[in-house]
Amino acid sequence: MSGELHREPDGHDVYTAQGPSRALLDLVANKWSALIIGTLEEGPRRFGQIQQHLQGISPKMLTQTLRRLQGNGLVDRVIYPAVPLHVEYSLTSRGRSAAAPLGLLRTWVEENAGEAPRSG
Amino acid sequence: MSGELHREPDGHDVYTAQGPSRALLDLVANKWSALIIGTLEEGPRRFGQIQQHLQGISPKMLTQTLRRLQGNGLVDRVIYPAVPLHVEYSLTSRGRSAAAPLGLLRTWVEENAGEAPRSG
DNA sequence: CGGGATCCCATATGATACTG
DNA sequence: CAGTATCATATGGGATCCCG
Secondary structure, three states, rough: OOOOEOOOOOOOOEEOOOOOHHHHHHHOOOOHHHHHHHHHHOOOOHHHHHHHHHOOOOHHHHHHHOOOHHOOOOOOEEEEEEOOOOOEEEHHHHHHHHHHHHHHHHHHHHOOOOOOOOOO | OOEEEEEOOOOOEEOOOOHHHHHHHHOOOOOHHHHHHHHHOOOOEEEHHHHHHHHHOOOOHHHHHHHHHOOOOOOOEEEEEEOOOOOOEEHHHHHHHHHHHHHHHHHHHHHHHHOOOOOO
């Protein structure tokens, strides 16, 4: 495990708890983020399309997650001021670079789902 | 985005909301899971060692996450009934297979942290 | 009509103290 | 040392209402 390590006086290393990494990791290592980014990987999508595709996300979580992704420069939001209103979300180049590892993670999940299930 | 799709009568596809994937994704697409698995990737570690390394996780979350990982067959827990008590956690082979995509995700995070930060 | 803000409750998470 | 118990708070999430 590399990066963002901090060497202690007594010789072993720890993670700096307040590093910016933690916040970003919290954003991308997140169920909805992973799914949304996966959806947008296929191309630009509208709010309702994402909601349909993810089948079970509430509009609130969708909005909230999209805003966080947008705020961190992973997602672009474009409004087409037509009637009815048309808003399109798409991945930025950074978002696409994040989509790669997330895609592998989702693939791993799909290949490993349905075995040894247990709540905790 | 592949896997676990469900074709609707009207032609477009959605994700089955209640599939086992969602639960597993929720487990691995999680900040603490990603960090813990990353720590154990270096080798077996004791409870306190993980806690030190992650610098900021509460014992409760550590226990809870370790148990969930164990319950899903990603982590092994071995007790050495000595005094003082000694408990060691390690990745199972499945855990190691999950460590790969998670490592890539953490790498991405480290390479992309500290830019365009924003809360929401 | 599609997009999304608000209200309110359930659960997740976290700090801290305490025990086998 | 390795957790568990307890309490306080943040976030998740559904239902519903509002706006362009």
